[in-house]
Amino acid sequence: MKILINFFEKVGYSITSRINRLGMATRLFFLIIISSGESFRRFHLTMKEIYFTGVMSLVIIIVSAFFVGMVLGLQGYYTLQKYGSSEAIGVLVALALVRELGPVVTALLFAGRAGTAITAEIGLMKATEQLSAMEMMAVNPVGRIIAPRFWAGVIAMPILASIFSMVGILGGYVVAVIVIGVDEGAFWSQMQANVDFRYDIVNGVIKSLVFGVACTIIALFEGFDAPPTAEGVSRATTRTVVTSSLVILGLDFILTSFMLGG
Amino acid sequence: MDKIKLDAWVGIFVAIGVISLLGLAMKVGNLTSNDIRETYSVIAHFENIGGLKPRAPIKAAGVVVGRVKSIVFDTKAYHAVVKIDIDKRYAFPKDTFANIYTAGLLGEQYVGLEAGGDMNNLAEGDRITQTQDAVVLEKLISQFLYSKASEEE
Amino acid sequence: MSDNLINIENLTFGYGKELLHKGINMEFQRGKVSAIMGGSGSGKTTILKLIGGQIQPKSGSVSIDGQVVHNQNLSGIYKLRRKMGMLFQHGALFTDLSVYENVAFPMREHTDLPENIIKDLVLMKLNAVGLRGAYKLMPTELSGGMARRVALARAIALDPDIIMYDEPFAGLDPISMAVICDLIRTLNDALGATSIIVTHDVAETFSFADYIYFVADGIVAAEGSPKQLMASKLPFVKQFIHSEKDGPVPFHVSAPSYNSDLAL
Numbered sequence: 001m002k003i004l005i006n007f008f009e010k011v012g013y014s015i016t017s018r019i020n021r022l023g024m025a026t027r028l029f030f031l032i033i034i035s036s037g038e039s040f041r042r043f044h045l046t047m048k049e050i051y052f053t054g055v056m057s058l059v060i061i062i063v064s065a066f067f068v069g070m071v072l073g074l075q076g077y078y079t080l081q082k083y084g085s086s087e088a089i090g091v092l093v094a095l096a097l098v099r100e101l102g103p104v105v106t107a108l109l110f111a112g113r114a115g116t117a118i119t120a121e122i123g124l125m126k127a128t129e130q131l132s133a134m135e136m137m138a139v140n141p142v143g144r145i146i147a148p149r150f151w152a153g154v155i156a157m158p159i160l161a162s163i164f165s166m167v168g169i170l171g172g173y174v175v176a177v178i179v180i181g182v183d184e185g186a187f188w189s190q191m192q193a194n195v196d197f198r199y200d201i202v203n204g205v206i207k208s209l210v211f212g213v214a215c216t217i218i219a220l221f222e223g224f225d226a227p228p229t230a231e232g233v234s235r236a237t238t239r240t241v242v243t244s245s246l247v248i249l250g251l252d253f254i255l256t257s258f259m260l261g262g
Numbered sequence: 263m264d265k266i267k268l269d270a271w272v273g274i275f276v277a278i279g280v281i282s283l284l285g286l287a288m289k290v291g292n293l294t295s296n297d298i299r300e301t302y303s304v305i306a307h308f309e310n311i312g313g314l315k316p317r318a319p320i321k322a323a324g325v326v327v328g329r330v331k332s333i334v335f336d337t338k339a340y341h342a343v344v345k346i347d348i349d350k351r352y353a354f355p356k357d358t359f360a361n362i363y364t365a366g367l368l369g370e371q372y373v374g375l376e377a378g379g380d381m382n383n384l385a386e387g388d389r390i391t392q393t394q395d396a397v398v399l400e401k402l403i404s405q406f407l408y409s410k411a412s413e414e415e
Numbered sequence: 416m417s418d419n420l421i422n423i424e425n426l427t428f429g430y431g432k433e434l435l436h437k438g439i440n441m442e443f444q445r446g447k448v449s450a451i452m453g454g455s456g457s458g459k460t461t462i463l464k465l466i467g468g469q470i471q472p473k474s475g476s477v478s479i480d481g482q483v484v485h486n487q488n489l490s491g492i493y494k495l496r497r498k499m500g501m502l503f504q505h506g507a508l509f510t511d512l513s514v515y516e517n518v519a520f521p522m523r524e525h526t527d528l529p530e531n532i533i534k535d536l537v538l539m540k541l542n543a544v545g546l547r548g549a550y551k552l553m554p555t556e557l558s559g560g561m562a563r564r565v566a567l568a569r570a571i572a573l574d575p576d577i578i579m580y581d582e583p584f585a586g587l588d589p590i591s592m593a594v595i596c597d598l599i600r601t602l603n604d605a606l607g608a609t610s611i612i613v614t615h616d617v618a619e620t621f622s623f624a625d626y627i628y629f630v631a632d633g634i635v636a637a638e639g640s641p642k643q644l645m646a647s648k649l650p651f652v653k654q655f656i657h658s659e660k661d662g663p664v665p666f667h668v669s670a671p672s673y674n675s676d677l678a679l
Contacts, residue, residue, distance in 0.1 A: 044265070051268050055275045094290050124510075133507035133566075136467050138496035139524045159279030166282035169290060188289065193326075197291040199317070205283070 025221040028142075032150050032220075035143035045148040046155075053114040053149070053216075054156030058163070060113055061106060065097075065164040068105060069171025072096055076172075077180055086182055090191035093172030098195060098204045102165035104252050107211035110157060111244035115219035118149055119240040122223025123233035146224065150216050157212025158205050165204065203259045210255060211248050218244045301347040302386040303331060306360045306373075311342045312396025314362055314371045320346055322375040327352045330373060346373060348384075355380035356388065362396035371396060420445045420577065420609045421466060426475035428461060435461060437633035438475065448603050448610040450620045452655070453630035459613040460504075462630075463579045466611070467499060468492040479577070497525060500570030504582045506562040508554040514541070514565050515550040521572040540568040543605075544598060560591025564598065571602060578603065580612040584619055592616075596623055617656050621645070629655065 039046045076092040122145070125131050131141045169191075176182045195201065219240045226236035311333060320328035328348035336343050348354070357378030364371050384390070421443040428436045435458040443449050451459050464470050465477055468484045477484045479495055487495065508517050518537045522528060528536070541547045544564040554562060563583065570578060580599065584592050600623045603610045614620050620627065621641040629637040629644070629652055637644060637652045644652055653659070670676065 044269075047272050048268060050272050050275070055271045058275060058278075098286065098290065121511075128505065128510070129503045129507035130509055132469065133501065133503050134509075135469060136496055136499065136501040137521050137524065138493040139521075140493075144524070156275075159276060159282075162279050162282040162286060166285045166290075169286075191290055195291045196317075197287055201283075201286050201291045 025217060028221050029217055031142050032147045035140055036147045038143045039148045039151045046151050049149045049152030050156055053152050057110060057113045057160060060109055061160050061164050062167050064109060065167035066171040068101055069168030070175045073172035073175030077176055087186035087190050089176045089182055090187035091194045094169055094191045094195050097165045097168040098200050103161045103204050103207040103211055106161040106164045107215055107248045108245055111215050111241055115215050115240045115244050116237045118219040119223040119237045120233060123226035123236050127228035146220050149220060153216030154212045158208045161208035207255050210251060214247050214251060215244050300350040302350060303345055303347050304384050304388045304390055306344050306390040306393050308342045308344060308393050308395050310395040312362055312371055312398055319372045321372055353383040356382045356384055358390055359392045360390045361394040418444055420480060422478045424476050427473045429473060434633055439635055441628055443609055443611055445609050446607060447625040449626045450612045450614060450624040451628045451630060452615055457630045459630055460581050463581055463613055467496060498576045500575035501579045502566050502570045502583055504585055506566035508562055508566055510554050514552050517565060518569045518572055540572055544568045560587050574606055576608055578608050578610045582614055584614055584616045592619060
């Protein structure tokens with residue numbers, strides 16, 4: 001009996017604490033929105049963060065995109081070839097990247113590369129009382145530190161996702177056309193005939209925007225919420241990756257079902 | 263970090279992003295020719311639409327001229343009512359013929375338009391009267407077997 | 416205009432149900448260096464945070480120049496904070512900014528001064544703490560004592576009326592300690608500011624403070640000038656000043672009897 005009660009207590013506690021954290025993250029989100037003026041009035045603050053989140057993630061995004069594209073080209077070719085429609089490889093690579101892999105893999109890599117960096121940075125600033133010191137200098141840390149990072153993430157993510165898709169398609173092109181020898185004209189024309197700007201490309205960009213908001217908020221919140229100890233910051237960093245990944249995949253399903261349904 | 267150098271990098275980053283997006287739009291999505299902005303819609307009735315779906319292409323002489331907007335079932339006449347959006351740049355005579363074709367043997371289905379000889383053109387809300395249903399593979403096969411069987415008698 | 420810049424009346428504060436402060440009364444005189452002393456965990460730093468309006472008291476009030484801190488809205492509190500400078504325990508320098516940018520930070524945030532004036536001001540402040548030559552360095556390249564001095568330069572960047580020091584001597588070597596002591600005194604007198612120091616270093620504090628409060632068990636246990644306190648007969652003060660290990664503050668944390676814990 002006691003074990004049962006303990007079990008329910010644990011379940012209840014983990015649910016309420018999660019809901020509590022969700023509420024606090026939402027509150028942080030609104031705080032960021034209302035104190036965002038400075039991020040745009042003094043755009044160089046945001047610019048600096050775009051450099052750290054976007055430009056610094058460029059290499060990992062380009063390299064992974066190229067490999068993902070090449071693998072898609074190879075795998076797609078061997079499957080499509082069985083049905084005698086290897087020219088459709090262009091469509092397969094492009095749709096897979098533009099609709100799904102571009103936004104999703106970019107967001108996952110972003111969470112690992114930039115998200116963890118944000119969490120660790122904010123967590124350490126908190127642990128070393130830098131945020132407190134800023135408050136005492138009558139500077140709102142949400143406006144000065146948090147908001148520019150948020151907007152930088154939201155701006156950088158769609159750009160990174162577009163780069164990912166484009167580089168991935170080039171990777172697929174290299175394998176399919178240059179290595180395997182699929183007809184170049186068929187590769188591009190099939191792609192163009194079947195990829196719709198509004199329904200495929202724009203939807204992909206919308207997805208990456210949503211992921212950008214989610215990833216950055218999670219990273220910022222975990223950093224802001226981390227206990228000010230070495231252990232607390234390291235745990236928060238781990239949680240950033242885990243939570244971001246789950247949220248990205250869950251949101252992806254929801255968004256996709258909306259987009260295909262509507 | 264030098265401020266000018268930082269700005270330059272961010273500028274390069276955004277530029278690469280814009281180029282990628284443009285590349286996707288032009289080279290991959292073929293925004294320039296496939297983009298249908300202003301359309302007029304007409305309806306066509308079919309006994310059987312086969313596997314036709316909303317957003318399927320409308321083709322005339324193989325050129326995409328529009329998209330299927332919606333498909334509903336008419337409960338009075340018991341047939342399918344297909345609403346079609348056609349690009350304003352392309353005008354078709356009133357007696358245009360609408361067929362449902364299949365791209366290849368197993369490909370997706372689309373609506374093919376064949377122009378008639380009427381002097382007046384189709385306008386917003388008009389109905390295409392001459393239609394031909396989708397070819398249903400099962401029907402074809404059963405017809406074929408039936409005729410084979412009757413030949414042998 | 417009263418002689419006291421800051422008044423703390425009947426202040427109580429606590430996390431959860433436990434009260435950390437049980438009715439504290441303090442007065443900080445204009446132009447004087449006052450110290451708040453007490454054992455670790457006696458809530459000294461919390462008093463500074465209450466003065467800065469970073470946390471809310473349960474009851475009682477903190478007023479600065481007649482204005483009650485916790486009756487202000489956020490922008491009012493921010494306005495009050497512009498009159499304050501605070502030196503955090505480990506400096507709390509912004510690690511992503513250079514020494515120069517750290518000191519320039521409050522000026523850039525709160526003023527529209529042109530770059531050449533900011534440069535002059537920053538170098539002046541750094542000169543006051545003897546670190547003008549280090550303006551290009553990053554905080555990670557500084558020793559503990561130097562970081563503390565840079566943080567002090569940042570705290571006085573906008574010539575505050577109140578300078579608060581949270582454990583300014585913690586973890587410093589004797590030379591750096593003497594330097595900081597000297598700086599607190601000279602800066603206070605040069606700026607005409609009011610300084611509040613939270614510390615538990617007896618010798619240093621007694622050497623230059625004007626007035627000292629002892630905090631214990633959530634109340635002000637003793638107060639007075641260093642001379643008065645040295646002569647004090649209060650057992651707690653005696654234990655503290657002469658660093659005796661046992662006394663009114665027990666060596667052992669309150670616990671069930673030793674025998675029962677060891678299951679004897």
